[in-house]
């Protein structure tokens with residue numbers, strides 16, 4: 001089988017470049033070979049960044065392409081075997097069907113209050129002239145929001161322990177951890193002090209806490225609850241079957257992890273650009289001013305410039321570099337190459353968002369591009385597409401806007417070092433800033449009409 005352009009370096013070198021410098025490696029390949037090329041990783045993997053080809057692979061999911069989980073095994077140690085991310089075919093379709101309703105756009109209004117409340121609580125702890133790491137601050141906010149959205153009002157020792165262990169596990173992004181994920185043979189439990197041993201013990205504890213929560217809900221059902229876990233426990237598939245406890249536990253793990261780290265990173269980038277570029281900040285503040293005191297989250301959500309800033313943040317350095325792998329089912333032609341069944345294909349979100357023909361001066365942060373033209377779902381795809389499109393897309397977009405609006409209308413912030421250039425790098429299986437984005441509060445209540453105390457909580 002003839003695969004699209006393959007770099008000549010040995011497979012191990014390509015694998016190491018992929019692990020340690022995925023974005024420069026992809027850019028280098030795209031500059032040499034164009035819209036389609038193959039990397040020699042654990043197996044040959046075809047990377048695609050052409051919108052027509054992406055449309056074909058993401059909309060032909062049931063015919064020419066499948067989206068099996070066989071290649072998502074890197075997620076299995078964290079999420080388990082019953083997560084929507086690690087199951088395939090009919091089981092995947094069923095899990096998605098059961099998971100989707102709480103994430104439908106119409107449900108967002110329910111979460112607006114929680115998002116506003118948690119953000120207000122966290123940012124009221126910030127102090128003037130005391131710098132902090134933007135990512136850590138955003139992670140505290142998004143973790144609490146997803147915990148409350150999933151479990152409802154959630155306080156007490158179990159909630160606290162769960163939050164603490166998950167935060168530690170997700171911040172463990174050492175190169176060793178990434179290597180362990182890509183090379184299963186290295187995953188050895190050499191006791192509680194070893195890297196993998198620590199991971200396994202923490203995961204075991206998280207499972208105990210989640211199982212205890214599920215059991216308690218089974219023992220004391222409360223039909224008035226509308227949190228995500230209650231909806232998942234009440235959901236039935238076409239055959240009238242509910243999720244098993246193991247499915248519930250792995251889906252909780254999936255939502256709690258996929259549901260906050262990504263959004264925290266996206267918010268960090270947005271805050272970085274807003275405070276790096278004074279004209280962007282000014283325009284955004286002007287727009288927020290027009291919303292009046294205590295704006296309703298749905299009017300915040302509809303604000304055009306705020307939307308453009310969020311889109312441009314997700315375009316320039318997408319948190320997810322790639323779609324999950326798709327596999328060719330029937331012979332198919334992609335960018336002039338005939339691909340045979342079994343070929344693994346990845347959509348490169350990163351490379352697509354860097355295309356100069358779509359995004360002129362693609363290295364510059366220009367929210368206006370999203371006001372000037374409409375991009376197709378295959379030109380702008382920070383949440384992937386097709387049968388594995390991000391389940392939390394509406395939630396994440398809503399959350400980003402409501403949090404940003406709350407922060408910007410409550411505090412006057414500045415970057416500690418405005419000249420510092422920050423770039424994306426791998427953070428585990430996703431990406432994030434290559435160093436801490438330090439930010440500092442200069443003043444309270446930038447918009448005099450809005451105060452923390454009077455905010456809509």
Ligand code: HEM
Pocket residue numbers: 084085096254255258259260262263266318319320322323324325382383384385386387388389390391392393395396
């Ligand atoms: C800015 C924030 C986020 C970004 C950039 C993001 C990005 C992505 C991407 C690129 C995919 C792969 C899609 C594909 O293969 O076509 C994905 C899948 C997924 N995301 Fe997100 N995501 C975000 C937030 C969330 C949130 C808040 C949740 C849940 C609360 C979530 C849950 C999921 C799940 C469960 C999948 C797997 C879907 C499947 O396999 O069927 N994500 N996300």
